[in-house]
Amino acid sequence: MLTKRQENILKMIVVEYIKLAKPVGSKLICDKLNCSSATVRNEMMQLEEMGLLEKTHTSSGRVPSEKGYRYYVDNLMEPYELNNEEVYKLQTVFNNSQLELSDVLNRSLEIISDITSYTSVVLDTKSHDNKLKEISVVPVSSEILVVIVVTDLGYVEHKNMEVQGVSLDEVKKTVKLINDLIVGTPIDEISAKLEFEVKPVIAKYVKQHEMLYNAFYDVFTDISSKNVSVVGKNNILKHQEFNDVSKLKDIFSKLDDKNLIENIEESNNDINIYIGHENKVDPDVTVIKTNYKTSKDEGTIAIIGPKRMDYDRVVNLLDYIKKQIEG
Amino acid sequence: MLTKRQENILKMIVVEYIKLAKPVGSKLICDKLNCSSATVRNEMMQLEEMGLLEKTHTSSGRVPSEKGYRYYVDNLMEPYELNNEEVYKLQTVFNNSQLELSDVLNRSLEIISDITSYTSVVLDTKSHDNKLKEISVVPVSSEILVVIVVTDLGYVEHKNMEVQGVSLDEVKKTVKLINDLIVGTPIDEISAKLEFEVKPVIAKYVKQHEMLYNAFYDVFTDISSKNVSVVGKNNILKHQEFNDVSKLKDIFSKLDDKNLIENIEESNNDINIYIGHENKVDPDVTVIKTNYKTSKDEGTIAIIGPKRMDYDRVVNLLDYIKKQIEG
DNA sequence: CCTAGCACTCTTTTTTCTCGATTGCTAAAT
């Protein structure tokens, strides 16, 4: 158990180190506390023995360890109030009704990346509640058609479809059959339904049924995919812990990794903080993430920065966004 | 005028420097040529006086100047044959008929960025030949509608539209009027036509005409925008000329600059090479670009890398892509 | 016109030295 004074010292070291990124010495602390530097040093030694602080070399000041950050985050962190500018900037995005949710998320996290200098990740998945509303087809050339898929919650996707030697009438017949048979189907069940309910029927009524079926099947499998975007990558360059080209390469490649989101995703619905080795992205970063869920979409938003991160601010910004969109 | 031997030496220095990024000394050259290092040194001095070579310090080997690269590109560069792997990789993209042209471009330049370690830029603009084929509207909630715009060449765009207190009937009436009046209009003339031909008509027949007109106007103005993407940014990190965090910041911010494409675009239709100060992006890079034009799209594709760039390879890769997409 | 030889220049790398910050420990003070 930590004494009140130890907690105070730990907190001051974390806050100071987050601000200045330089190991914190006993002098700086004892100025603010009413005791001598020797006393502080003794306490620091104890905190180090408990694994909450570290030294960069034998005679350096102290730096919080991952465990130290963890203790700070769990016990010492104070809530942060968004300031007017932050709220104002974010509201311009939330109030723009022309935007789809995925755009709202991207833009608001762009803002957050801007004001915090961290990097954001958005994973947006269409909710299973989306049901097929209609498909339509527009011929572009004799062999290419555009298929437009619309769901009842307002998602629109389109894809080129190639068919060879199929008359437009046959295509239209197929479209009508598909519309008749699977309108109202949740998007993640379309593939199955297409195979077991639509395929037999068009096999019966449509001439080049095989080619048409395959073409539509391809279109629908492509459409239900997830959408991941990483915002504010360049902010990585601003942090001195990454002030080294080979480390930069490393981090950038991890941010571009297709599996990035799998390293972040998790079922938990709160705001979660993964410090250093607690996350799977990179041991030198902290990931703060939360999931969101609306009637139309669900997904994850995350902020990635150095372990020396402005924890309270990021947590509260994420919380604000989550509440706004779920809202 | 350069002698044959001088041209040879210049070419060897450029090729060697492109390969190894180290100033080239007389010894390396005289091994390949049948003459002593002193002779080579004399020639190098002449080339330096002509401004084709530079030294990094008094007693260093030589490095090509911008003028040197220019001479190489204009007079000495040999054509490069794409190898099988390159052709194969690119063909998988060109043969994928499900993709729209803009996706084809993005993916093929991703491949090029991958194999060359440079960064690519794609600007894709819908051709003016695109004519409005139809618009349709899908209600999502009582106040939000999705507007889908389709052109005869197969472009599909959609946008959310917000209207308040407008009945669906009025919306449908408006859609029908718009379709009747402006189907067939080239996309870049839609805004004007909307204002002068549609506005008066709906003002007459539709109740909340002002709100509806404004909503549709917003949708259409958003839709005709250009589409720029930058591919393979991380490759910047691979080049030793940018092996410095502050230079990296600089270049990355230039690649993210909204005006990037204006610094590259130009009317000329060949493959153009802008070395160092010849381009407006950054004096330390070379930009190789070309324009393309198909019946549906037009735009620019460009490769950005250090001045010490694999000129012949990049030129021929770009040329290959251009020919493929222009058909 | 070409080349061998050599002094000179400048970078790179290694080594040495100094300075300052901060610590841990001990002994005295509260």
Add this chain to the structure above:
DNA sequence: ATTTAGCAATCGAGAAAAAAGAGTGCTAGG
């Protein structure tokens, strides 16, 4: 039983010095 003052010891950062190496320009002779 804490707290504090004092002090030697440790280590990093940075400056200065030294050594090694690569390449040049120039001169004189082939």
